[in-house]
Amino acid sequence: MFKHIKSDLPASIVVFFVALPLCLGIALASGAPLFSGLIAGIVGGVVVGSLSGSKIGVSGPAAGLAAIVLTAIGTLGAYENFLVAVVLAGIIQLIFGLLKAGIIGYYFPSSVIKGMLTGIGIIIILKQIPHFFGYDADASGDFGLFQSTSKNTFTHIFGIVKYITLGSTIVGFVGLGILIFWDKVLSKKSKIFQIIQGPLVAVAVGIIFYVLTKSNDTFSIAKSHLVSVPVPEDVTSFLGQFSFPNFMVITNPDVWVVAFTLALVASLETLLCVEATDKLDPHKNVTPTNRELFAQGTGNVISGLIGGLPITQVIVRSSANIQSGGRTKLSAIVHGLLLLISVVLIPRLLNMIPLSVLAAILLIVGYKLAKPGLFKKMYDLGWKQWIPFNVTVFGIVFIDLLYGIGLGLMVGIVVILIKSYQNSHFLHKEDVSNGIQKMKMTLAEEVTFFNKGAILKELDRLPHDSYLELDVRKTRYLDNDIIEILDDFAFKAKERNITIKLISERGTIENPPSYLEFFKLRPQTA
Structure with missing residues (x-):
């Protein structure tokens, strides 16, 4: 873990x-x-x-859990009651791990994962623009487009003009310049x-600027535009900031509903962030x-027991870690220790x-998450990648993280169904002899009920007085639904x-009386 400490410490x-x-x-x-x-940040690290x-x-x-947590605290009546659900959610996740449910993450298309990264990148940019100019009407962690105040991300951005804070804007541009110059040149x-990272220097310059301009009415930065960490006066007041779960409500069904929701x-x-992080x-x-x-x-479990919010792996922190050269888990651990x-x-x-x-x-x-060049790259990969990618991006930006991912996944499934429909078979018209049109249909390696429409449509198009060679030698799985279509078509063919002429690895037969009997009601024997 300490092999790459020179990279991990600056990244942390x-x-x-x-x-x-x-x-x-x-x-x-x-x-x-x-x-x-x-607390959640420290435990997570x-x-x-x-x-x-x-x-x-x-x-x-x-941020993706913020809306759920806000609603759950109100439903359960107190934050201490909500902490019970966090502990139970952790236990449920432990059970998920034992049941090896982690494989679910691998069933999301690459285009959706890339769309998720890009959408989150765009949201980060949109949400930070107001803070960059000193307009902090919206919480840093609220990544939803629409807010309970009937405003949205774009109204906050458009409202910047009236609320620009000169000191915050200047130090923001200075910090941005330091970051770019540090990354591209120094x-x-x-x-x-x-070893000494640009963000550390930018933060140090920001603190110095604040201290030097505190008494200047033009360039001073108000406390509302600064980080706000609770400041304990002594050990007792520090310990008093911790909350503990009220296990008296563990029999409340609402607690279990919230727990399962949080766990899922x-x-x-x-799992999605794991997949995305591994790609980055x-x-x-x-x-x-x-x-x-x-x-x-x-x-x-630990976060809930000591008063912390629920935890997930977070792509914003993970991508910052990667972009800063982090190599091992030491950077994540040290970042948690630095928070503490x-x-x-x-x-x-x-x-x-x-x-x-x-x-x-x-x-x-x-x-870095939402580089414009990625849109062109996805476009060049074809519509099968381009459409799910864009649906995911716009769904995340304009609706919600999980909604965007869900929409992207649904579109990805539709794309798979369309391609499955198109690739079920190959029909080749060979020649016409003695007035009889001869054709050859070769079925794909796997033919399922998704392919029913395409195959049925092709069979119905066959002209009268024609000759069809149906080749299933390469077919390893033939769904029973397809066999029933062939059986029904045998009557129409007469x-x-x-x-x-049916050609299979088991032999060749002309006008088989029953396809169901030929395949012995076992689709796999094709």
């Missing part, structure tokens, strides 16, 4: 700066105590990072610029998905960081004077 600092505002923002958007987001088989995945509170000049959604989101990984590591469910379940140390030792220093600097860091992360 970047992930820390990305995770800090997200932990707070997601807690705010979830209607939970701010400290609960930090230290506990899940230690147990996970992923080398570069980073876990923490997820990091290639010397190793020292690879968190597991699905984690330049070293192409493969994460054991069942072990990941076990790690996530353990993390949620910072909230205990330096909360006041953290509260001097301008949100616009953190927005600049996230803008870079979002751009009326239309069509001779059928």
